[in-house]
Amino acid sequence: MKKSLLSLSVIALLSANSYSALADSPQFYGRLEMAVTNSDNGTTTQNGKSGTVLENNFSRLGVRGSETIANDIELLYRVEVQVNSATNEGNDDVFKARNTYLGLKTNLGTVLVGRNDTVMKTSKGTAEAFALTNAAYNRMIAGQVRKADGITYYSPKIADLITFNATYLMDDNYAEYDDNGERSDYDEQQYAVSIIAGDKKLKKQPYYLAAAYNTIGGVDAYRGVAQVKFGNLKLGGLFQNTESQEYSYKEGNSYFLSAVYNLNGVNLKAEIGKDEAGFGKYFKNSAMSSSDYKQATDVDINSLVIGADYRLSKSTMVFAHYAKYEGEYRVENAGPVIDLDEDNIFSVGVRYDF
Template sequence: MNKTILSAAIVSVVSLSSFSVFADGPQIYGRLDLSITHSDNGTTTQNSKSGTVIENNFSRIGVKGSDHLSDDIELLYKIEVQVNGATDSDDVFLPRNTYLGLKSKMGTVLFGRNDTVFKTSKGNAEAFAVTNAGYNRMIGIPVRRADGITYYSPKIAGLFNVHTTYLMGDNYEDTEEEQYAVNIFVGDKKLKKSAYFLSAAYNTIAGYDAYRAVAQVKFYDFKLAGLFQNTTSQSYSNKTGDSYFISAIYNVNGVNLKAEYGKDKAGFGKYFKNSALSSTDYSEATDVNIDSLVVGADYKLSKSTTVYAHFATYSGSYRVANSGPVIELEDDNITSVSLRYNF
């Protein structure tokens, strides 16, 4: 190899290493998360396919960082995309949280695409997040929106925080409704700074009026959580109902044993959408009654690598527009074994 080229390469590597050590520069991060899954009907799998498939559980890559504009103001930024290259998908990249923001003693304001505060109001209550047994299989409200403003308050009176999402109306000409969400919470969703987390949230985003209450508590190695939500369609006033789930996690020598039971009487989740007989049935469904039960476990092989598995079962029924016979949904049973790597 030409000595000049070799020297230049060495200098470049040393320079990049020095920058990462001494400079407050951007951080590259990501996740690879894949499952081998068997499903009877594919109603809740990531690609809605039955049989035995490989699923991509929202693998992603991103860049994030900050810049101190003054002693009191900090610039925040994030660019993140979902990566589907490991599975057969026409969309190799999909948008995730991407924003610019400012942080000060008055709180944090973010501009762009971000998780709505209605989504984050759930804390860590669900035991099987970002899998085919995630809570949106039962409770279906869009959780990430673009063209919005997110505000995170500092702790108020040393007791609680207020988070808000507001979507710019002129970017959403297909609706006349004001689109916003509000979340008020106390405690710590990771259950590290405190042994509890309580939140209450309201949402008018994406054609849904909804309110939610969440509770998480920790007793030594045992965690218990619950979520209740009432959802009403802004397009179909008779399409409304309650949903809830309760979850438990028990840590035994580093293995998290997990169980979750869910009940849905609203019919907005992925399981119902993929099980209803027609789009008309879905939009006019009433008397929805769906049950889910999920059991599983996870174990950290290292700080960055987690292996986990679960079994989920779904069943239910509904009517159309408060009339006609009860229509039974096809039961679905799903088994997954997964590996997750964070970097």
């Protein structure tokens, strides 16, 4: 608890300095987001609990900024932590690491060193209709990860349209050794690359396209993303093929289609998903055993999510959604088909940014 109070004091000190000794550059920011959720089985809730629960949807505090250190060279920095104080998780772990890095921005691109979302994760853009909730993409697919001990590169925009991006993890930071001092983990490079065209906010261009490849997190995955805007309607889609690096027979495709329609300020949202790979949190929490999860084949999972959000002000948003998950699988292409427990989830919440 003393460590948590010390961490909070450091953040508060940094925020205070942003108005004094450190001039105007550092920005103190944060988010509080709470939801009341009812779930049949708790397979997708943030705390894995069923019934009616309070969810903390990644409330956070952070400090970020930049400083020009030479002509056309900027120093970038961010320190961000997740805050769990409002829920039981905060009893043991008040703070959890989020993006924290130091970097440089030049005419040749931006390089960040530290903990950051992989470029595989960020390739989804805003096509994900229910991001940061119990209906996020990672309930169905792999690749949605944030990793430390890494280097991230973002190229400058080419023709104000295309960027090339990469994440590389320092392999030796992830090394594991047996009792004899021999390296026991797989000795493979961990990286992700992406190419992006258009605008993920759909403002400069009314479309967004992305392709990405990932070897991070024990999977090899290919992804394609597309999103387009027609007036008040946004349509999005994601395709991904994922294969386990440990069990070659565990692989498959995943698909998402989403639609968001702005009706007088109310965003009406719907998303359907299909997963044939079995790497998401829903399957992991529903499989009969951990070995089933690792060696599953013939996976067939379907999801449906409908909901809405509305901004009461620039800083405050209310939202609600209903999600349904169901599916089945086999183990190593043998044995009977095993049904997963169907889960129905309803959430209503509020988000406040400052």
